[in-house]
Amino acid sequence: MGRGRDKRQNATGAAAGPAPVSRHSGTGPAGAARHMGRPHGMPLWLKIVTGILTVALAGALVFAGFWFLRLQNNISKAPLNAGGGGNEVADDAKGRLQILILGSDTRDGKNSKYGVAEDSTGYGNSDVMMLMDISEDNRRVSVVSFPRDLLVDIPECKDPESGKTFPARSGVMINEAMAEAGIGCAVDTVNEITGLEVDHFMMADFNAVKELSNAVGGVEVCISDAVYDPDSRLRLPAGTSSVQGEMALAFLRTRHAFADGGDLGRIKAQQGFLSSLTRKIKDEGTLSDPPRMLKIADVVTKNLTVDEGLASVPTLLTIGTRLKDIDVSKVAFVAVPTRPAQSDSNRLEIAEPAGSQLFAAMRKDVDLTDPAAPATPSPGATPKPTTPAPTPSAPPAQPYDKTLQPVAVANGTGEPGRAQEIVEAVIAAGFTQASQFEATPVEQSVVYYGADFADVARDVAKIFGIPAAQILPADGVYGVQVYLGTDFPSGVKYGGVALPKDIVNQTAKDSTCQQANPALIVQE
Structure with missing residues (x-):
């Protein structure tokens, strides 16, 4: 079919097709009519290349179809x-x-x-x-x-x-x-x-x-x-x-x-x-x-x-x-x-x-090999610029003696003993009058403060990175109370990711050697 199509493109009028080769006019030199006329059909080399490409394409399609069906039927x-x-x-x-x-x-x-x-x-x-x-x-x-x-x-x-x-x-x-x-x-x-x-x-x-x-x-x-x-x-x-x-x-x-x-x-x-x-x-x-x-x-x-x-x-x-x-x-x-x-x-x-x-x-999609690494944005995502919210002006804080400020840590995480780590951080920051007690579990951590202790509460919250929105006045609280919730189950940085030490056994980059069970060791 390819040959017929090319002949229609290269021939003109009634001269199309093989007929002119055997019906030369007697008025002109036969040789000129036979050898100097326009060529008919594609060159031999082009026919060969076209044939090879056609066979290769057909073979590739058959091969791809075979493997697609084979793999699909395997599943x-x-x-x-x-x-x-x-x-x-x-x-x-x-x-x-x-x-x-x-x-x-x-x-x-x-x-x-x-x-x-x-x-x-x-x-x-x-x-x-x-x-x-x-x-x-x-x-x-x-x-x-x-x-x-x-x-x-x-x-x-x-x-x-x-x-x-x-x-x-x-x-x-x-x-x-x-x-x-x-x-x-x-x-x-x-x-x-x-x-x-x-x-x-x-x-x-x-x-x-x-x-x-x-x-x-x-x-x-x-x-x-x-x-x-x-x-x-x-x-x-x-x-x-x-x-x-x-x-x-x-x-x-x-x-x-x-x-x-x-x-x-x-x-x-x-x-x-x-x-x-x-x-x-x-x-x-x-x-x-x-x-x-x-x-x-x-x-x-x-x-x-x-x-x-x-x-x-x-x-x-x-x-x-x-x-x-x-x-x-x-x-x-x-x-x-x-x-x-x-x-x-x-x-x-x-x-x-x-x-x-x-x-x-x-x-949270944390990189377990490097928990401190910042989260990677989605491909193609463009971060939107943010404008910091204005910070309300506050009167200059009067100096106070940290060693005299009462700070209590209420353990509402549901994890026994959790408050100890927080108390140690409070004392290390200079608030030596620190105490702890077990409390009813709650979802969100809050820093409560009594009258005249707002500035102390802000400073204590800064130690752990607890947001300002979670620093609240409370009746019945003397001094400052850090009420730990289930959102702060470990570590001393609120909102951070706490992972057990050496949680990653190995990466695919590491070549490791397994320890044999002594009971099954044999002599080589």
């Missing part, structure tokens, strides 16, 4: 929530994004050799639970691990397949959240614990780890001593090793090979593995290499279940694109602060106030 999906509600639709391209990453311990199908079906009931328990939080500006990623032995409250959940509703439960291991009502119940549980709203989830099974580690050519891990765990069959020499396939899976599954053989040592080992994997993918430019990306995407999607909002190849590629340029020093791996549970010393519970501090910082 399994499930509802995001199980509590009857739903989150707002996330902006996957540029909004802040939180993805709950789960590892299932189900032994069905390809995973049957890792146990028997009775080992996991219903939807199976979550073997790994990590919340990945991608900042809106794509400069930071926090990965927060929840120990599987953590006792939590699980909300009421409805099984999307059977329609059965399961009542809320208290003091249950977090890895049981999805066993009855599906993955959405695990999402709802994390939402309730953290006060966040998870946007998506990704759940992978045992086979995903093996195939992914093979696809990247192995992942480097390090351990302090040679170790053998008969349960997971992990066997590693001391120092650094490259693991893939079954050994990579054993490294992530083992519950006894690291530290004291508990869940926290296992979490640190998993985070070390993911850090190493992140560095390898980043250093080798995998996210910018289409053939390698297709290979990894094929492996991952075959063994992945996601929510409906994430169940499309373009969406998965969008998230991959957001992560490809991130600084690995800003990929922070964190574990939820825990302590032995009071109800069962073999289980864990969230340690307070450290747990609340972590979740509050996450809700």
